[in-house]
Amino acid sequence: MGTELLLGDIVNTNAAHIGQALASIGVDCFMHTSVGDNEQRIADAIAAALARADAVIVTGGLGPTQDDVTREAISALTGRRLVRDPKIEEELRRRFSEFGRPMAEVNVRQADVPDGASIIEQSWGTAPGLIVEHAGGVIYAVPGVPAEMEDMLARAVLPDLLGRAGEPSQIVSRVVRIAGVSESTIAEQLHDVWQILGGETTMAFLAGGGEVRIRLTAKASDPARAHELVAAAEASVRASLGAAVVGVDDENLESVVGALLLARGWSLGCAESLTGGALGGRITSTAGASEYFRGSIVSYATEVKEDLLAVPAWVLDEHGPVSEPVARAMAAGARARLKADVGVALTGVAGPTEQGRPIGTVVVAVAGPLGEVAREVRLPGDRNTVRTLAVSAALNLVRLYLLEAT
């Protein structure tokens, strides 16, 4: 799997998950490193990491195929020979027969364990994890498949780490999410907040996907003090930025819109064009969306805008499909056809070719009990960036509409 990471075939989401998990228990993670599926380089990377850290978490390379060599690398590094564990082998065979599948013989390699290592049992899947003490430190090896890695991390690695580390110093982090304002404008508006923060609290920025996030992190020996510092910093940020603040941590645009709809007892329907369904897809990524989401009419072909959203042909002719009047008619059409309290519509030009209007031109409209609003924006980037930003712009307009309905 390391080779896949270095060649760029896959993106390292495991590193992000492990980083969050370690921060949550107050363990400092100073570095992560990716190397190819090569026994020597894996062994060297583990050795180098153990030289500067007390513990190393290795992901991937525990599977059944010939490019899975993490077991061999740990064996070579620690001088512990690989021993086939009969209980693991039996368990592997049992699982396969349980699923009524013949077990390919390559799978038996997953029962090989460096002599004296502890086993992290699998809840599902096939490869077990390993805990190996070496050179005064500890190596944790877990599968690269995210669900299996996350399970073993929470169930075995983090508890083992805490046990070895004693009481860690307390880190409390909170992410404030902001929409509709640029990073540099926010930095300028938060200039005074930055001055107020002491050395115990830090503020870091990240822009992307139509929102800016600010991570507030406080470190203290006393957990209550760390929480207090972060809460004070959040209050200062909110006071400076007002309604531009969407929420904190996992309160993203779609979940906040959902909560606002639930609070008002309103339902939502969409009419989409350039996003092809991605707006509805994002709204329904929140569990429980069925309580307020009716559905979406994706009118990618112009004719569908007339047929299913009742956008009048003369409006399309006179203003073109990417225009405020069309977006307003689509929002009203979605509201009516989907029997929703609030309709939101998106039309625009994602590229790569212009369609009467320049690439990046997007019009968003909302229709509901408070009347209609529409907004035309010009979004930067390539086709898929424009589409992602368009979804965020639509969700943010719904959010601001619902905030006014109080």
Added chain:
Amino acid sequence: MGTELLLGDIVNTNAAHIGQALASIGVDCFMHTSVGDNEQRIADAIAAALARADAVIVTGGLGPTQDDVTREAISALTGRRLVRDPKIEEELRRRFSEFGRPMAEVNVRQADVPDGASIIEQSWGTAPGLIVEHAGGVIYAVPGVPAEMEDMLARAVLPDLLGRAGEPSQIVSRVVRIAGVSESTIAEQLHDVWQILGGETTMAFLAGGGEVRIRLTAKASDPARAHELVAAAEASVRASLGAAVVGVDDENLESVVGALLLARGWSLGCAESLTGGALGGRITSTAGASEYFRGSIVSYATEVKEDLLAVPAWVLDEHGPVSEPVARAMAAGARARLKADVGVALTGVAGPTEQGRPIGTVVVAVAGPLGEVAREVRLPGDRNTVRTLAVSAALNLVRLYLLEAT
């Protein structure tokens, strides 16, 4: 940005992109490392990388905010003091006034350059990149924002690297994409292919998102020989796996479905439930989808299945919303209402709560000129994994349907 990576707030897609770009020009990338937004640790990581490699690419930390310290780290490491470049400063002010925005003064830091460094000019955005020679090697610093990084990498970093490296040894890689079959079954079916491959060609597996990918990589001093080796390996894989092979490299499920539709002159319409629009969103991620994609009716609420897809109430009552008869009726409804040649429908239970059927139960149906097909599958994983796999299952059923229409 490094701190964001280590704390897991964001996922390192830049590492993947850079890995692909380096492989494409035959430069070996042996390791990537992430460190926090800390001047000393950034400097240490660059120094360590330069000790084992000829060139280091650093991403991020060039922005305007106080946590952007890559310039300072390079200055400290190389002993080159930071000098404000008046031309960059003028360019920054010009861009801001061009967009009619006042320039926040923090932006001026982006005009600071280590003495003697070469500048990589920005095409858009604000922070310029840097090329700094040090300790017999070279440091490239580019922004962390993916679009800006990708632009500078292609325009300045790769050409500069090739110039320094002379003629590199030739690597040719190709990814074969497979759908509908498990990784271990594929490994078993490819057992003989593995034996045939010489040491010059390697095969690596990756599963995820409803497909398995196999990366074939050949290394040779002669580029023609490397291409020949990869082509031969691909032919062996195709011979072993047949119609399970979706395509190679960027021929993914959605683009292959698009190409098959275009070849037949047919259009496609969707009816979605648990995916909320994500199927249409994925189909339209392919540029040019407007030539065959009509739209989608997202019937998240059961009532919408009756109103807009004409699924008879008695079918819903008798079989429940997650059933073959309902999926077939939805596909037929999408075909009729969206005036599409082929209709594809998805209904199922994404979780977190069961809805009459167990979580992960998904029914896919296709209706078109060749008649109807439907398939019930049981997908593993959490809510969003089930949704992603459901989209892939639907696209794969359409692909197999279209393959039969020859």
